[in-house]
Amino acid sequence: MNKLLIRIRDLVHEYREYDENDVLVRTSRALDGVTLDVTEGSFVAVLGHNGSGKSTFAKHINALLMPTEGTVIFSGRDTAEIENLWELRKEAGMIFQNPDNQIISNVVEEDVAFGPENLGIPSEEIIARVAFALERVGMEAYRLSSPNKLSGGQKQRIGIAGLLAMKPRCILMDEPTAMLDPVGRREVLRTVHELNRDEHITVVMITHYLEEVTDVDRVVVMDQGKIVMDGTPREIFSRIDELSAHHMRVPQVVELAYELRKEGVPIPEGILTVDELVEALCRLR
Amino acid sequence: MIRDITLGQYYDADSIIHRLDPRVKLAFTLIYIASLYVGKSVYCYLFAAAFLCGLIALSRVPVHFMLRGLKSIVVILVISALFNIFVIDGQVLVRFWIFRITLEGLKTAGLMVVRLILLIVGSSVMTLTTTPNDLTDGLERSLGFLKVIHVPIHEISMMMSIALRFIPILVEEVNKIMKAQMARGADFDGGGLIKKAKAMVPMLIPLFVSSFRRAADLALAMEARCYHGGEGRTKMYPLKYKKEDFLAYLVLFVYLGCMIALGRLT
Amino acid sequence: MSIALEHVSYIYDPDQKVKKYAVRDVSLEIKKGEFVSIIGHTGSGKSTLIQFMNGLLKPTEGRVLFEGQDVFEKGFSLKGLRQKVGISFQYPDNQLFESTILKDVMFGPKNLGQSREEAETNARAALKVMAVPEASYDKSPFELSGGQKRRVAIAGILAMNPDYLILDEPTAGLDPEGRDEILELIRTLNWSQGIAVILVSHSMEDVAEYAKRILVMNDGQIIMDDTPREIFKAYRDLETIGLSAPQVTYIAHALAEKGFLPYDTNVMTVEEAKKEILKVLKK
Incomplete structure (x- = not known):
């Protein structure tokens, strides 16, 4: 049994809007009582349509946001306690949606070094960590390039290398593929899956693409600031009506399997891949 | 390009x-x-x-x-x-x-x-x-003594290097915005001085909005990577x-x- | 009535010894009322190509003809061309700037010299077509969600009453619902108003469902120009240039290989696949 890494209890987050005279004009509840446990080494995908609260949720795990109510405990530390801040952000790195807006330096290796430099790590060790991180994401050939010359997928991999150089236990990703083309999307997903498997790094990925989450350990669906579904991809994808009620669209293979079952074709529930569907259909002949 | x-x-x-x-x-x-x-x-x-x-x-x-x-x-x-x-x-x-x-x-x-x-x-x-990177590095180190009189020399050099990174991106963005507005019939070259200045508004506002968003995003990304000013910071290649x-x-x-x-x- | 490109090329930095082509010797014609999609991986020349069509970019070689007339000839009004051929670029944030949505959509018509009343009538009509609720016309465009911004940005082009509408990745970054909404609106525009749509997209599922004709670009050239059905038949060729076919196409081919479906089965949508499979099972 793996260790518990993230423990979230009754998390509420309210955005408050004030007018010029500091009078509260509006509060909106982005998170409304979220409770979730994430075990170390797992790959969790958080799904939801735009405005479902999933991005707000992710920013609580590395204390970029503070709970209005409830608690977030990351590896035994309460995110609301200020003295935990830097230790927490070192262990829970974050990748954002726009690859351009998270690269700080105009040389790739210096950008990867940015995190360790902030942590005050000695120079020789930074050099070693940067080399390791770039090698791990397959970008060592671009060590001295300018990030401006890289593709979106490559930029995101540089961002991931920047986190790796801080030796994180967990990588949070806030719609990391939303601005990428299909090639870049595959690159980034392959990289994080490898890190999850080989380096045992916990991954929490926010996305609205269901086709990206067929091979994760666990899928959490959010809607209106609440967790509405939670299970393995197989379990989640067999509840297709529920998914559409939460404004999600399943991959074509799942939809086709579902449509066929509705017509009375006896194929098993929870089909996720082309091969599975083909096999199931051929067995019927 | x-x-x-x-x-x-x-x-x-x-x-x-x-x-x-x-x-x-x-x-x-x-x-x-x-x-x-x-x-x-x-x-x-x-x-x-x-x-x-x-x-x-x-x-x-x-x-x-x-x-x-x-x-x-x-x-x-x-x-x-x-x-x-x-x-x-x-x-x-x-x-x-x-x-x-x-x-x-x-x-x-x-x-x-x-x-x-x-x-x-x-x-x-x-x-x-x-x-440019070495130059900002050199400036930070040689003007370090100004910290004594509370000149935020680390912050200034950090700003300079961020500016260096983002200027080409913003130049490209200006180009994109101008094309988007030209597709809506905007005219950026004709007319006198006042007309020209007025024609710049549809370019400048999207540019400002996007720059502010980039700045906010970048600040968040820097914080998430444990940036907390120059104190206790090391360098990969110290001078x-x-x-x-x-x-x-x-x-x-x-x-x-x-x-x-x-x-x-x- | 058509836009035609005749042997157009675009070379970065023509002084260089080794010429780097963004677009190389492309000829094509798009007629009024068509629904065409351009696919190709990033850097294949799609965005350069669409900028020729309304004169935002002048090809280094070749001619661009609008209704038979060379658009870069002296005396041809590029502003007039941009009214007839609208481009809505990928990021709506690059064009929204006014204090209210209505004013922003009026920007195009006013640039064409229309009076305030005329511009407002056109803007209102365009916003209505793009299903932007009337209650929000006086809101700031910066307060909108991603999907709504995109619709306002497209309305900003539609308000000029173009005959051709070029859309560069109109669904990028949207959630599935926002994506479907926009594509449905565009389809309606195409069949109810006869506006030709040129859709640049990465999503093969969308392209298969909406376009009547697909242009496949690779390395600055158009390597295929056919109906979606024919294009996706060649899904193996698409893969060699970093593209793919819709997932159902793969299912049908895998089933055909196992002898479950007949070999010439060619499906592009879930609906079609279901029909073919049921046909076999009910025999």
Whole structure:
């Protein structure tokens, strides 16, 4: 049994809007009582349509946001306690949606070094960590390039290398593929899956693409600031009506399997891949 | 493509000047400029010019790159030269209508033009042989003493390096915005000054909005990567003086001594 | 009525010895009322190509003809061309700037010299077509969600009453619902108003469902120009240039290989696949 890494209890987050005279004009509840446990080494995908609260949720795990109510405990530390801040952000790195807006330096290796430099790590060790991180994401050939010359997928991999150089236990990703083309999307997903498997790094990925989450350990669906579904991809994808009620669209293979079952074709529930569907259909002949 | 524009004007080459510590090069530039104001005789300038030629030769940067910087100041050069020629009193050489040209005027103008040229080319040596990154690094380290009087020197140099990273992105963004507005019939070149300024609004507002968003995103990303100012921060490649750097300082002081001596002698 | 490109090329930095082509010797014609999609990986030349069509970019070689007339000839009004051929670029944030949505959509018509009343009528009509609720016309465009911004941005082009509408990745970054909404609106525009749509997209599922003709670009050239059905038949060729076919196409081919479906089965949508499979099972 793996260790518990993230423990979230009754998390509420309210955005408050004030007018010029500091009078509260509006509060909106982005998170409304979220409770979730994430075990170390797992790959969790958080799904939801735009405005479902999933991005707000992710920013609580590395204390970029503070709970209005409830608690977030990351590896035994309460995110609301200020003295935990830097230790927490070192262990829970974050990748954002726009690859351009998270690269700080105009040389790739210096950008990867940015995190360790902030942590005050000695120079020789930074050099070693940067080399390791770039090698791990397959970008060592671009060590001295300018990030401006890289593709979106490559930029995101540089961002991931920047986190790796801080030796994180967990990588949070806030719609990391939303601005990428299909090639870049595959690159980034392959990289994080490898890190999850080989380096045992916990991954929490926010996305609205269901086709990206067929091979994760666990899928959490959010809607209106609440967790509405939670299970393995197989379990989640067999509840297709529920998914559409939460404004999600399943991959074509799942939809086709579902449509066929509705017509009375006896194929098993929870089909996720082309091969599975083909096999199931051929067995019927 | 716009993304390929080089900022500053770094010329990539492998030379002793390129390898010098940026702090040395900053000191060189400052002292060289100062030296041009110490000695004012023809000999001083000849010596300074010879010294500069030596540096350029060592730097392996083609001479026309060095002279490029002069293009932008040609107008200033001409205007101030003319001003000197006509205004300064002395032995009159030519006189026509209300103008007169004096020997002293010609002399002063000539020296001033030479001084400005040396000054511009002299600083080009630094900008052409130092990457913008090294330059900000050098500035941060050599001006570190200003922290004592609460000048946020680390923050300033961090801002400079972020600006260096984002300027090409913003240039490209301006291009995209202009195209998007031109597709809506906007006209960016026609009309007088006021019309032109007005036409800029549909370009500037999206640019500002996007810049602010980028700034907010970047701040968040930096915080998420544990950035908390310069305190306790280390560097992957900290600046370290090497043998050549000390030698360069020595050369610099010998040069300055010679300039002062030449200035006294004449 | 058509836009035609005749042997157009675009070369970055023509002074360079080794010429780098963004677009290389492309000829094509798009007629009024068509629904065409351009696909190709990033850097294949799609965005350069669409900018020729309304004269935002002048090809280094070749001619761009609008209704038979060379658009870069002297005396041809590029502004007039941009009214007839609208481009809505990928990021709506690059064009929204006014204090209210209505004013922003009026920007295009006003640039064409229309009076305030005329511009407002056109803007209102365009916003209505793009299903932007009337209650929000006086809101700031910066307060909108991603999907709504995109619709307002497209309305900003539609308000100029173009005959051709070029859309560069109109669904990028949207969630599935926002994506479907926009594509449905565009389809309606195409069949109810006869506006030709040129859709640049990465999503093969969308392209298969909406376009009637697909242009496949690779390395600055158009390598295929056909109906979606024919294009996706060649899904193996698409893969060699970093593209793919819709997922159902793969299912049908895998089933055909196992002898479950007949070999010539060619499906592009879930609906079609279901029909074919049921046909076999009910035999």
